[in-house]
Amino acid sequence: MGALIKGKIVDSLYQKPIEEAVITMSSSTVSRLVDIAQVTNEVGDFIWKDLQPGRYQILIVANGYETKEIVVTLQLHEEQDLFIEL
Amino acid sequence: MKKNGIYEEQNSDETGVIEESFEGSGNNLEFDEFEDTLIDETEESANDYLEVSSDNNEEDLNSDDLEIPFEGNETTNEGTLAEEGTLEKVSGYDYSVVDEQESEEEENEEQLLDAYYAEFGDPTVAKLMNSESGKKMMQEVVIGKDDRKQIKGTTKYPWRAICSLRIKAKDGTSWIGTGFLIGPRTVITAGHVVYMHKHGGWAKSIEVIPGRNGSKKPYGSCKTSHFHSVKGWTKSKKRSHDYGAIILPKNCKYGNKVGYFGYGNYGFFDLLGLKVNLSGYPGDKPAGTQWWHARKIKAVTSRTLVYNIDTAGGQSGSPVWRIKNGKRYAVGIHTNGFSLGNSATRITKPVFKNLKNWKNKYK
Numbered sequence: 001m002g003a004l005i006k007g008k009i010v011d012s013l014y015q016k017p018i019e020e021a022v023i024t025m026s027s028s029t030v031s032r033l034v035d036i037a038q039v040t041n042e043v044g045d046f047i048w049k050d051l052q053p054g055r056y057q058i059l060i061v062a063n064g065y066e067t068k069e070i071v072v073t074l075q076l077h078e079e080q081d082l083f084i085e086l
Numbered sequence: 087m088k089k090n091g092i093y094e095e096q097n098s099d100e101t102g103v104i105e106e107s108f109e110g111s112g113n114n115l116e117f118d119e120f121e122d123t124l125i126d127e128t129e130e131s132a133n134d135y136l137e138v139s140s141d142n143n144e145e146d147l148n149s150d151d152l153e154i155p156f157e158g159n160e161t162t163n164e165g166t167l168a169e170e171g172t173l174e175k176v177s178g179y180d181y182s183v184v185d186e187q188e189s190e191e192e193e194n195e196e197q198l199l200d201a202y203y204a205e206f207g208d209p210t211v212a213k214l215m216n217s218e219s220g221k222k223m224m225q226e227v228v229i230g231k232d233d234r235k236q237i238k239g240t241t242k243y244p245w246r247a248i249c250s251l252r253i254k255a256k257d258g259t260s261w262i263g264t265g266f267l268i269g270p271r272t273v274i275t276a277g278h279v280v281y282m283h284k285h286g287g288w289a290k291s292i293e294v295i296p297g298r299n300g301s302k303k304p305y306g307s308c309k310t311s312h313f314h315s316v317k318g319w320t321k322s323k324k325r326s327h328d329y330g331a332i333i334l335p336k337n338c339k340y341g342n343k344v345g346y347f348g349y350g351n352y353g354f355f356d357l358l359g360l361k362v363n364l365s366g367y368p369g370d371k372p373a374g375t376q377w378w379h380a381r382k383i384k385a386v387t388s389r390t391l392v393y394n395i396d397t398a399g400g401q402s403g404s405p406v407w408r409i410k411n412g413k414r415y416a417v418g419i420h421t422n423g424f425s426l427g428n429s430a431t432r433i434t435k436p437v438f439k440n441l442k443n444w445k446n447k448y449k
Binding site: 024067 | 260276279284328399401402426
């Protein structure tokens with residue numbers, strides 16, 4: 001069982017969840033990361049399971065918002081819960 | 087064999103590749119009922135790349151190893167696309183970069199190959215990577231400046247045969263990916279697009295949008311829950327078996343209209359150093375836009391291709407193709423980002439056979 005990242009993406013002004021934000025992950029320390037991207041649901045949530053430990057760059061792209069990049073370091077079996085404002 | 091809505095076909099060959107498929111999305115499907123009949127495969131090793139097909143050094147492939155493309159019945163007034171050797175001709179792209187890369191790499195080619203092959207099983211990799219030259223190599227393979235080009239004329243062939251995918255996983259999560267047509271209603275993609283081990287297994291549904299350009303869907307879209315992959319992926323989760331197919335409904339034969347890619351089982355020496363194209367729908371760009379890039383294949387293993395073509399999440403399933411005699415032939419299916427270079431599942435003989443079966447079965 002790998003590490004896990006889940007989170008919610010909201011509008012920084014109104015704190016409303018952002019649906020259809022696209023989340024891509026890349027890493028220079030983790031091998032064999034599949035090139036698939038996740039889309040947030042109607043309440044702005046996403047969840048990424050079974051990740052290898054390492055340092056990840058998470059890019060969030062949403063229509064009408066500035067693209068945001070955050071960096072997360074995951075330990076073995078760690079779960080991180082992110083709250084991201086755009 | 088069809089059981090509880092699951093269509094399971096075993097199609098083994100000399101390397102033990104077994105086809106597996108999923109038809110429909112009944113609520114009561116028990117995926118655990120699959121019998122694990124995977125034939126043990128020989129473990130990949132650093133020497134696997136030496137096992138080349140009998141056609142390795144031949145200029146022209148046997149017709150059994152090459153499926154020809156079809157450019158579709160759809161016509162545009164945008165003119166015929168030019169080409170640059172094995173690459174598409176895309177306005178504004180600096181093709182000299184590809185050749186510069188070639189000359190820079192020649193000096194270290196031998197060591198680079200050692201490193202790539204080592205990643206697939208050679209224990210000398212650690213020693214190599216700890217050396218000064220190894221560290222230098224690592225820096226060199228990190229993809230630098232992003233010089234991907236947006237394809238704006240997505241209603242031209244071959245761009246219209248590339249499909250944006252909207253994936254609904256069984257656990258309710260939504261994803262984006264890429265696929266490409268190889269027949270009237272057969273779309274090839276990565277195995278992890280149709281079967282997501284940690285998100286419920288077979289996808290609940292996938293919406294296929296050929297030639298998408300932002301919010302524009304020039305050919306509409308079709309949704310399906312009929313997928314194929316191989317047990318090497320669904321059961322064993324082997325990176326080397328990460329490929330699959332999306333079967334469009336009978337009333338959605340996009341390939342007849344927009345055309346489809348050919349594909350070929352090329353040998354090691356044909357592939358190594360070959361300049362190839364990759365185009366798909368990355369998630370780090372404006373939604374639904376198609377982006378192209380090209381580089382040489384840096385390494386070839388028995389089942390994978392490695393290159394420094396820039397990609398991002400959302401491009402899994404993109405075609406990696408060459409042009410030959412004016413026709414487009416896929417040589418790989420893009421799947422991974424990796425610190426040593428991005429990579430594709432190589433269209434080997436068993437992969438070729440499965441693609442051909444999936445194409446011919448659904449017309």
